[in-house]
Amino acid sequence: MELWLLTIPVILLILLKVYLKMMAGVCKSDKSMEGKVVIITGANSGIGFQTALELAKRKAKVIMACRSVERAQKAAEKIIKSSGNRNVIVQQLDLSSLKSVREFASRIVSSEQRLDVLINNAGATPTPGLHLTEDKLELQFAINHFGHFLLTNLLLDLLKKSAPSRIIVVSSITHLWAKLDLDNLNCEKYVRDPYWIYCSTKLANLLFVRELAKRLDSTNVTVNALHPGGVRTRIARNARWFIKYIIVPIVYPFLKTAKSGAQTTIHLAVSDEVENISGEYFVDCEKYWTSRSAKDDEKARKLWELSEKLTGMSAKESAFPQIS
Template identity: 40%
Template sequence: MNEIALYSACCSLWLYLLAVVIRRKLQCVCDDRMDGKTVIITGGSDGLGKATAFNLARRGARIIITCRDWQKGLAVKQEIEMKTDNSEIILKKLDLSDYTSVQKFVDRIVKTEEKVDVLINNAGIGIGSTVNKNGHPIIFATNHLGPFLLTLSLMDLLRKSSNPRIVFVSSVGHRWGHIEFDTIETEDGGSVPAQFRAYTQSKLAQILFMKELHKREHKNGFSVFSVQPGTIFTGIFRGFPWLLKLITYPLFYLILKTADEGCQTQVHCSVSSGLEIYSGKHFTECRPEEPILPANHQQIAEDLWEYSEKAVGYLSKKSSNIQPYYEEASIHYFTSYLDDFRQR
């Protein structure tokens, strides 16, 4: 019996090592450089954002990474500069759930940057039962409304690029998402199921926004993509007890991606030449993939755009200039629009 157990253990170990050896490491095969290009990466101080910043820094890009934790962001900035020998790494503070913070960030960028070539809307959260200053659920505000406001506010700078690109980091979770305008402002709710619904809804909203933005701006030279990075082995697992880590980490290593692997699709959409013909597409594993059917619903995308404009207190004009209405005004517009939308 002991010999059988030993033999089984040895076979299992060899099979595991074989799986590790043949495990496919997804890499963006494009070797295009980004010298002279300015890239903004939200949430660039950890996880996918940090890995993306490292990759693009090695390609010579001038990178603006945003963060909420200044000290953490400063450490990452210094690490990237040291390991990539790229001194063009700029750190800016930004809280996407706070629309005033978004506007202050944009005001600073407009003063310092002549153009922006690539905007990567990477930052996001998966849990949260609170609301922001404007009364919007924190998950939907951080994952969709904040990036919506940021993107519209940076359009003029992006237009100054010869090949502007915008990338939205969505999730496989969009497949369980439903845009329910009646419950957007209460979806977080506090319970785990409610937060999951809020998360999946926000990830579907990102794809819908991407498609509507493509429809409006592709004729002006914009290339717009959404990406699905896959399931990533990140710091979320660090809190596991050591015994659980011992059991789960070998399996996680095989079935989950590292942050460096997970960022490859957004790197691909940011740097690869010739992707302009795929603008408006959803990407996974560095290739176009069809999202769920509601993500292609044009009327929902148009309604979501209008809804989001009112929610963040911004109204975009045909000239692409945008007029701000802050704080209490945005709550007023959001509430009045919601009432009006329910009556349709």
């Protein structure tokens, strides 16, 4: 009897794992991406790598925008070998540096005739403490929001030229716990724990998508955000010890593989059914609800204006110079 009681939790955990696997979204589209050009930030590992691999298999020209060229080249070699598609390009991009973002965008505009899909995938969580970039931006906000904000604006003309085209932003369900203080994005007033900063950057992603979708109305360029699910990646490698060594090992068996976590990104990149959908948030390849904070139009507008200011965006660089 006692042995049976001990097996009940094990059975329940197994059933939970099976349920989570069954409920995980899968991209059902078999659409080819031949002739399409795709940029993926942070494509050398995790869901970015799996997204790049799948789109390469669909014959897209894949541009891997990564901070480490060496690691990206090794990842590109694996993708080429697995997909048989040699049109996989590595370009250096450090999202924590506005100079690097501008240099990358300039190279793309000069070398590419079209851009069909921009996937803002890269993300980071640093160790506790104050981390400011060379531009005096808080490191997580620089990588997770400001860098992608600037990059997207600099590439919008090419995306419009290639329309119908798509912008995809990898956010997170952690936006539900975010408190986005627009007066403290760069820890001007106080330093927050990296986890709570991460949550705030993910809320910033959704507000960015909301505002951008309004500005792109009638352009045939869509923008959507997504939560990939809990995924077995290395994003928690700098987390506090109790998260890294206690929480993560407990939940690890129930997390998605990177391949499974990439499915919603792939769905948004290729599926015909989302062709005319913009400004939405997806989970497991389905439209999903967001927090009230993520629907705050006034905050979205203010964040946009502040992002323009903090990235030093000139009127020439902005795709919407006349919009206040």
